[in-house]
Amino acid sequence: MRAEFFLLVAALLFTIGCVGVLVRRNAIVILMCIELMLNAVNLTFAAFAHESQSMTGHVFVFFVMTVAAAEAAVGLAIIIALFRRRRTTDIDDASLLRW
């Protein structure tokens, strides 16, 4: 298959994730949308690796997955800490650092 199909799907997934981060208020859903965007980028890496017959793209996907795992663990810990204090996961209520 041509790489264009995968690039288009990845672009759509990335856009949906991006809009989700801006539209949703629930911190967990926002984290999930970030995972969605990381996945779209991974798909692009794999498509280009396929096209250029080089496995360097696969190595990058590997590292992106590592960072995504670390990010999910820390992000969910922050959400738990936030929920313990405020009894909510709505990011509008976490406005202490907002200018």
Added chain:
Amino acid sequence: MTERDVVIRLLLGLIVVVFAFAVIRALAPARTVLAGAALAAGAVALVALNPAALANVEFWAGLVGFAAILSALMIVIHPNPMVSVLFLIVNLFCVALFYLILNAQFLAAIQIIIYAGAIMVLFLFVVMLLNLKAEEGLTARGGGPQRIGAVILGGLFAGLLFDAIRDRGPQPYFEPGSFASGFGTARELGGLLFTRYLFAFEAASLLLIAAMIGAVILAKRRLR
């Protein structure tokens, strides 16, 4: 039937099962039977309409791409975080299938093990632990203009990305059979990881340790 075909079939079955479960979870119980019947009827109609398409990888990839985008939209649209998690799992399975089509077998395996296995269980665990209820819909609570603006900007952004992809010009095209036999295997990836990218690999281990300690300290009730 090669091992790859078996795995692809297994993944397709998993996607259907999780998708159906997510749809059932998303709808009211009264509509559950209706949704299941509609799904089954759709699948049967697809096969009955064009039996030859079943052997075509483009047909399957298009179907999975449709499922991926549909599930991504459901993540954003549905007010209940539990349903969003289920649809994200569907989406991750779809991407794993794309990896298989792109000759990235090892990536497909770790996509399922790490993402669908570890990260999504963490998400599910937190959603259930906090007992999150559905958000008060997606109706604005002061942020109406921001939401409409986000959707419009997202559309423009998608147009920009599509334009960039469209203008790439003719690119080389490879048949699946023309690949070097080691492409995408754990052996080749390991060879790269432990030679050229050894430093990055060690740095990643440091990052994981830091994230682990950070997560424990953040989630602790009080530091002592």
